[in-house]
Ligand SMILES: Nc1ncnc2c1ncn2[C@@H]1O[C@H](COP(=O)(O)OP(=O)(O)O)[C@@H](O)[C@H]1O
């Protein structure tokens with residue numbers, strides 16, 4: 647079933663001393679339950695803007711977004727905030743954990759806004775989720791005493807503790823070394839599979855992008871499929887568990903070269 651759909655979506659911002667800037671144009675995109683989507687693109691191509699729209703953090707200036715069939719433009723900011731809290735989990739490059747709060751306090755945070763029984767069970771739920779990401783022994787650790795990979799695992803536990811239908815990850819491995827990044831992605835995919843969540847990953851790393859089933863790219867605000875779609879069923883389980891970089895496909899390698907050129911430039 648469709649979670650969110652974008653139809654002809656654009657995002658233009660007004661600027662005081664310059665003509666309006668179009669960051670995204672004519673984006674058509676549908677994310678269904680359990681989907682695995684990656685989005686690559688140069689820095690400045692509109693990836694985070696797209697993620698903010700998918701995350702109901704921002705509203706489009708053109709086109710229509712529907713969340714669970716409801717037109718987002720008709721929903722109040724308060725309603726959007728509730729939908730976001732209950733249905734969407736975010737994972738960012740810089741982890742964005744609350745400093746001075748333990749791992750379990752960080753993971754419990756989203757549950758403070760839960761109007762159901764999860765509020766009362768928040769300590770147990772957060773403990774379970776930290777156990778699930780392999781941090782059962784670290785629940786009282788402070789983020790600044792944890793490695794990058796551990797901090798990102800706390801962030802994943804926090805994103806998933808309310809069992810969102812949609813996980814949005816913006817460069818989730820960008821601050822991690824290759825091996826840790828691969829481990830963290832595998833974990834996020836596993837937990838997403840268990841909870842049936844859809845996962846949209848924005849990344850510069852073609853090996854990370856390839857782990858998804860649907861591969862998209864953004865170029866100057868225009869989205870298009872990468873022409874390397876695998877056969878029926880998408881990425882095979884063997885591919886998904888292969889070591890990072892073990893499977894190369896030409897079109898993504900081409901994107902890699904572009905990104906690398908840009909990084910080196
Ligand atoms: N609110 C805004 N006002 C002006 N320019 C913006 C705003 N948000 C994003 N931009 C610009 O739009 C472009 C795309 O931004 P972003 O979506 O963050 O790209 P990416 O995540 O792909 O690097 C960038 O050039 C950025 O500077």
Ligand SMILES: [Mg+2]
Nearest residue numbers: 693694695816
């Ligand atoms: Mg970005």
